[in-house]
Amino acid sequence: MRGAVCIAEPGGGLALRIRSPSDFWCGLLFLAIGVSVMALAQHYRVGSAARMGPGFFPTLLGGVLAFLGLTLTVPALFRDGEKFPRLHWRPLIMLLLSIAVFGATLEFLGFAIAVVAMVLVGSLADPDLRPIESIGVALFLAVFSVGIFVGLLGIPLPIWPGL
Template sequence: MPSFIRHPKDFWTGIIFLCIGLAAIIIGLDYSMGTAGKMGPAYFPTILGGLLALIGLVAVGRSFFIDGEPIGKFAVKELVLILTGVLLFGVLIRGAGLVAATFALILFSAYASTKFSWRNGILLAAGAATFSVVVFVKLLGLPIAIIGPWFGG
């Protein structure tokens, strides 16, 4: 890492934000923008992409002036566990239902933590599943099975 970068974490976080923000803007170029009163399909991703790129630019700029700690080891096990939880959620949501998919997501993601305990993981999963059912199924009326057809729902 060059010596003029004083905060490597801010630098690389800013680069990632900048790349994702610019990608959203570039993808939005293929769609019509519209106006603030009548937004086109490119309006929202372009505005959010611009804001994300701006945040990234600020983070990169800060990395040259503020001292910070170096980047630690890359957490492969944790990354794999969290991505597995997200993929399981996508696979389970239709067949097993919202409750089972939420439990899989929360437990796999929580297991990635060094402070994981089964008791807290299950309590968190139960709370998140209850919240999801109340908000998305009951209040918003989304057509998501609470208990999926794999479990007779």
């Protein structure tokens, strides 16, 4: 990601340099979303102002978002600003993965095992990982949440596989 910040030689003649990478990519993201929304909205009837179809409001908003994206991206070529932020991949990936694991295992392996799996994967997000402690936390949270949500609140969740 950080490598992609400069698209042209710095200071080289007419070549444009991204002076404010954070704004540039943020604007580009909004521009891309806005344009895709406008394109997708054309699959629905746009209609006229008096009889707005389901495509009317999304087209309007998509246009506004694309325009706002431009107002971020274009000035970012001329004004110095913030660098592209450093994304921390380890907590990001591990936490997202842990939720996905919970979602994938919940209905097949039951609530108890899914919570343990989620906590174990999720604890990898922490740079100073303590494996034995994490296992303890996982077991505790499984028992605790089964007790609270299934026992106390009566939410119907399958606790064990196949039950």
